[in-house]
Amino acid sequence: MPNKYYNSLLKNNKEWVEEMTTKDKDYFENLSKGQKPPVLWIGCADSRVPANEITGTHPGELFVHRNIANMVVHTDMNMLSVLDYAVNHLKVQHIIVCGHYGCGGVQAAMSNKSLGLINKWVRNIKEVYKDNLTELKKIDSDKKRFDRLVELNVKAQVYDLAKTSIVQQKWKDETGLQIHGWVYDLHDGIIKDLKVSMGSTEHLNEVFVLDLVRSK
Numbered sequence: 001m002p003n004k005y006y007n008s009l010l011k012n013n014k015e016w017v018e019e020m021t022t023k024d025k026d027y028f029e030n031l032s033k034g035q036k037p038p039v040l041w042i043g044c045a046d047s048r049v050p051a052n053e054i055t056g057t058h059p060g061e062l063f064v065h066r067n068i069a070n071m072v073v074h075t076d077m078n079m080l081s082v083l084d085y086a087v088n089h090l091k092v093q094h095i096i097v098c099g100h101y102g103c104g105g106v107q108a109a110m111s112n113k114s115l116g117l118i119n120k121w122v123r124n125i126k127e128v129y130k131d132n133l134t135e136l137k138k139i140d141s142d143k144k145r146f147d148r149l150v151e152l153n154v155k156a157q158v159y160d161l162a163k164t165s166i167v168q169q170k171w172k173d174e175t176g177l178q179i180h181g182w183v184y185d186l187h188d189g190i191i192k193d194l195k196v197s198m199g200s201t202e203h204l205n206e207v208f209v210l211d212l213v214r215s216k
Helices: 004-023 027-032 051-055 077-089 104-109 118-131 131-135 142-162 165-172
Strands: 039-044 062-067 094-100 178-184 191-193
Touching: 004 027, 039 077, 051 062, 062 077, 077 094, 077 165, 094 142, 104 118, 104 131, 104 142, 118 131, 118 142, 142 165, 142 178
Parallel strands: 039 062, 039 094, 094 178
Antiparallel strands: 178 191
16 A cells, blocks of 8 residues: 555645646646747756756756766767757757756766766766866865766766757757756755856867758
8 A cells, every 4th residue: 555655646646736727727837738848958857956946947947867976978869869859849049058056967977886876977088087087086075076076077068968869959050058067965955056068069179060061
């Protein structure tokens, strides 16, 4: 039999529906007609970082993809499918990669502990660690080094987004698509903009710039 907590989720849902329809009787009818979110959110699967709540947005405003440590992995068909749908069908104007301080996936990548299947996933973060080792070794505080790797990991994912043909095609078509890197602080709830926004291939090494033609 379902336990008390499980049942409370269904009870909470009914109360939420009642609250929303009291405010607007057509709320769900209007929501069911379709979605046109302006933002794709790529965030961590951590239960403490719910995209809508921390940004004060409502259903229909964010198209969300979450995984361990907010990764953009070029062999991840799940992520690529979400990206393609968001960019080419929903026509989002912004893609936000949002990490968070205290991320367990990033912390795991800083150690040599074997974690089973997750080893394959955090290896991608270990590459970020290796590529920035000179900077990170200069940081004496373990916490500050950890925080900095969280930031560097987000920046790396923004650049990995920029390397995809999906994003570069939109830039070639001059649709105005922008990608951004943020970090959320669990201690105070504040989002830090890492100022790593990109709207073209301008800051990519030329080896990653694909030879594409305008689709329009």
